[in-house]
Structures are given as C-alpha cells and as structure tokens.
Amino acid sequence: MWGNNDQSFGGGGFLTSQGYESPQTGDKSKGRRSQNIMPVTCKQLLECEEDTYKVEGFEAHVVTLVGLVRSVETSTTKVSMFIEDQTGTMECVNYGGTDGDASSDPTLLAEGTYGRVVGALRNPKNQKYVIIFKSAPVTDMNEVTCHILEVIQNRMKLKKLREGDAQKAATSFTGGENTFTNSMLAGGLPTGTGGGGSASASGGVGHIAGFTANQNMVHRIICNAREESGIHKDQIIAAVKNKIAQKEIMEILDFLSNEGHVFSTVDDDHFKSTDSQYM
C-alpha cells in the first residue's frame, strides 16, 4: 500500500507519509509569543502561588538568580545546586546527570562561591525548582550589587507599565517620546490610509517603521490589551480622546487590519494585535 518502502513522490499527488506531523498543540500553537527574562530572588519563586512566577501580572518565562552556591548534589540523573541569596534557598537542577565524575562537568559551580543561574521555574507535585538553562560563576562581585538593584527595578518598572497602560498609551516604554505625540497632533496631519502612511513618518520614533504617530499610538493601545478578546474600539477612542478624531481612528483601524498588524476577535469592534505579547 502507500509508503512502505516507497520513495517515489510522484504519482497520484500524494506525499508518502513520512513524518507528516500534525501541528503541536503545545506552546507553539499560539503563534509568536515574546519570551522575557526577569531577575528574581529565591523568596519570590518560593512564595509565588502558581507554577509560573508573575510580577504585576506579567509572567516571567525565564528567571535569573544570583546567590551563594550552598551545596551541589550529583546523581546519575541530575545535578542539583542549591542557591542561597539571603532571601531563601532555591534548588536549581540540571538534568542529564554526570558520568559519575563531577569534576569534568563545566556547568557545576563551586560550593561556597557566588554564581548566577538562568532558568525556568518548574513546580511538579508542588516541589519547586528551577531548571537550569545556563549557570556561571560570578566573576565580579559587583554583579551581586547589580542583581539586587535589577530585582527592585524590574518590579517598579512593571508596576509602572501596568498602571500606565490604557491611559498613557502614547508614552513609550523606554521613555522620552512624550513630546512627539503632542507636536504631531491637531489636524492637518494626513492619516495613513491605504498604507501610504510612511510618507509622514514620525521621524523614526514609531516602533514599527512606516507608522505615523497616530497609527503608532492606536497600535500601541491595541498591543497592550490584556483580554483574550482584545480591546473594543470604544475603548481605543476613549484612550486617545481629543487626540485623534473618531473618523481617523476608524481609518487607522482599517489600515492596521489590512496590513495585518491587528485582527478582529469576538466581533468587528474588538481588536487584537498580532505583535502583542499577551497572546
């Protein structure tokens, strides 16, 4: 019958089924998802309630810890390093084990020294540990100071992002872009209908080349929408109230959806961005 030893792909237009896999239903099915890495403390990981660590509602896909290597335990199946960072101790695991000769494994850190671990939180049967993607000794103690500060800054920044969401969508994450939105407003500025927006490019500030300031603003708002169903056009109108005329908003939405940057969800008035991190 088909495909046993048959290497010929011609004939009736059928491909012999060699590994014709159905799409993975796991992580990849939702399309592109941005991955982030966050500096954390052991205590934050130990105390977080779910299996994933979240800060201000933002999920951390990958975490990084800096701490003292308290003990290293090797077995044939895995290597466990216990990292203590003054807030608590976290088990960090490298599966793959050793051949029995611990000294030949370059990823092992020395006990009693400071190390950095980059990995992901796992919580099977309520026993938390971090699976290690990368471990390295700390070669400069200033890295410890830096990590302390990064952990705090991470939370503050995310809290600020969350609070600034719908209200101040024009404010860039990286700051310093406030001024352009005011100067580009108030009539006269051609909208980017039909993809022609690049002519009035906002000086390269828009984070996707070719968007005008207004298009960028609307796109940003849609990107920040958290719900599964995206954001309703009335919410967009409210968020940019007085800055962009309603008619222009509709034109921008048309443009964005024609270009494939946004799509409609539960009905024609709900929009979601293809670039969003909140898939």
Added chain:
Amino acid sequence: MADEHVSPHRARVNGAFLHQYHGKPVCLLGTIIRADGGGTSFQVKASDGNQINVRLRSPISEPLTGLVEVYGIGQGKNLVVADSFTTFPDSLGNNFEMNTYNEAVKLLHSVEGNLNPWIPT
C-alpha cells in the same frame, strides 16, 4: 526540597541599619579589619565604614583578610553573632565597589515592602 536546604531570610545591612535587626538574621558584607586572638571573633568594616564586631560560634584557625560576607544574628549596634561566613579571593574582592553596594543597601531599606523582595517581612 529537604529541610536542610531551607535558609532564613536575612536582611543585608551596613553599620547604620544593624541596630534595626537586633535578634534577627542579617547578612553583612564588608572587609576584614583584624582578627582577634583566639580566632573567635574579628572586626569587619561595613559598607558604610562603620566597624562591626563579629563573634563566631566556633573558632577559626586561619587569619582572614579582604572581602567577607557574614551570616548571623544582629545584636545591638555593632555586633553580629555569626552562623557562617564566606570569604572571597582578592580577585573578586579588589574590584568590588563598596560605595555602590552601600547605596544599594540603603536603597533596599527605603523601597516599600511589596516592591522590594530583599527585606524580610
């Protein structure tokens, strides 16, 4: 995780903050000034320049120098009863910016609770 791998939440302190943690777990990072005879205690210069005494539970045989991190319980304004400590080789200690670390310690104590995972609640 077995119980032997549970550690207390220690506050990173300098001389100025030590008294706030009387009877509580602290972590003191500083440089050794001198070790007292008998090996049961030594003096550490904290990141803000204050001199802190460190009392050990069991004596040490070798003299210590350079950057050291002490883990123990704070007592009053200038004593730490140490459970353990870590010494660092000169290669790690020489480039360490103590002033920057001190600023970080001050910052730790000024940022409010839920934004700041470093201070024990």
